[in-house]
Amino acid sequence: MNTQENMLLAVTKNDNVTSQKLSGADAIVQSLIREGIDLLFGYPGGAIMPVYDSLYRNANAINHVFTRHEQGAVHAAQGYARASGKVGVVIATSGPGATNLITGIADAQIDSTPLVCITGQVASHLLGTDAFQETDVIGISMPVTKWNCQVTRAEDIPEAISKAFYIARSGRPGPVLIDITKDAQLAEFDFKYEKCVGIRSYNPAQKVKTKAIEKAATLINMAKKPYLIFGQGVVLSEAEKELKVLIEKANIPAAATILGLSALPSTHPLHVGMVGMHGNYGPNVLTNECDVLIAVGMRFDDRVTGDLSRYATQAKVIHIEIDPSEIDKNVKADVALVGDAKEVLRVLIPLIIPNKHDSWVQEFATYHQVEKEKVIHNDLAPTCSELSMAEVIHEVNKITNGEAIIVTDVGQHQMVACRYAEFNKSKSNITSGGLGTMGFCLPAAIGAKLGAPDRQVIAVIGDGGFQMTIQELGTILQTGINVKIIILNNEYLGMVRQWQELFFDKRYAHTEMQNPDFVAIAKGYGVTGQKVTKRKNLNKAISEMLASDNSYMLDVRVKREQNVFPMIPTGASVSEVWLSK
């Protein structure tokens, strides 16, 4: 594509137009600094070496975190972005360096995480020739990026980068990728940086439509059984306060999607839990009982809705969503409020009449009581000698009081952590939701700690997922970052084993794992670790871990064959929740 032509269409804000002669590589680093970036994640290689040389010379202005794998770099940038609300930046070399980014970029795309990824590319005269470490990164990354472009001339670098940041962070955030050829990194030109403030073909922030808001307010005011589900949109638009004001004013019970967790404190009396496949009983079942369903910053993922044809068909649906393509995609909206959640809620709240729905709110409590008796009680006070995953999370809550950032991987431990962890502050739940990427947790936790250095960051990982990015212990070793790692070790790919037990007659095909001595491995990387097998040692071990000034790992042995309930099996409706086998 012709980048120069492309750039002419970007509106830019001209802060500082004095130009200086720079190489393309120096221009990349200076552009990042102008965007307020003081930290990035990456891994070096041939086609990106000029940029690394520039980073070496600019180490006082910009800190580079050297991960052990490019996938680790993207996940770390995701953790950083989600803990801080800023854009995560990643750099990698061409070919294998760039392809190693793809899983993380796909994860960021589906979970709306703002990232700017910069990859080196072979010199422009070699493009398309199968040159050493050449891959069509633009082609490969196109389906999983919000935008991408290739730059072959140094003078196009500043505008490509300013456009990239603007696109990544505006509207529904997402990952962008810029592929920069080595000759463009080496060539010199007159550098000046102008921040992008708009693009003709791109309209990220639609004006909120007053008529629709009035209609939504009427529905809410007339509702007998209003119910609100909040997603990550609330976190991304920082609408936590507005969400709280709305539900308190109209007395609306509210549940989180997995990525919405922590937008409302867990202990809030109107927070009724989590929706979805392993969500709470009442929030799922009562979706099919409410008369008005208010969906805020969420996209009705199939893991939330179950069978769509039997999802909330009785309810009037109000969908507050920044991405117009999400409206009516899965669930038809009676009123669509397209816009930033915070802005929409701000206009909506004054139109809402204070209300009470005591008996409706009580229904959630009744369902919760059943869930407590049938599921939660067994999870938290098991009669067997082995520890349950839930007990471990519960012990963590007692010590952190919901103040920690909980980063999870993918599997049973993730579902249990999301069900039982308490959150007092927003941006405290970091997990791979849409893509379900094993290996996400450890690097994301490293990034989260860098994004929120004053907070305790706890990585809750399965024994399987830990081994997908275990090499990032090396990043901890080299940077001295303080993250706490809890392996909920069942020596199984537990979630897959659960499905094999329930749907494949216990044929445990390749889910049992022979694991290494994790404590010994951690020690090799300079991380203190403990193995915990007994209930009586759990509290002390967690306390010691959290009191430590350094990274610390607990290998907690949990009951090997335990299932996560409640569960909505694939194809079932949200009202057909299993509380046990």
Add this chain to the structure above:
Amino acid sequence: METNNKYSLSVFTENHLAILQRVLIILNRRRVNIESLHSSESEVSGVHRLTVIIRSTEETAIKLVKQIDKQVEVIRAFHHLEDDTVFQEIALYKVPSNAVVNGINIGSLIRDNYARILAIESDFMITEKTGHQEETHDFMKKLEPYGILEFARSGRVSLTKQLAQMSALN
């Protein structure tokens, strides 16, 4: 089951080839069949228009248009039923120049069908016919007895029956 119709998607984009690939990715992900594809400049300088003919339900067409519209370099995207557009396709036929069947010379067949001759070489000629797919197809059937050496048909060029489509560029 909702019925499948022929829809014409008009996509106005910045002048980028990459956006063509993004649009195709969106269509392919939903396994939508593309019947024809045409890209050209539009009335606005620097803006390209892409016309994609697909067969799908209206619901799918609407969802596709929204997903296409949200791409950074797409200015606006629309979907139209065939009846709401005026369209043409152009077909080229390479035939032997001196062919005669049942005493009818190929030259008169061409004239009688409102086709025209674009090029004449010593042993073949290239004729052109503009029209809807059925018309260019019918003409091909008529030429077949004379022997068709080569055939090609363009994608659909279409405009809507509204006065103006793109008000987004102000």
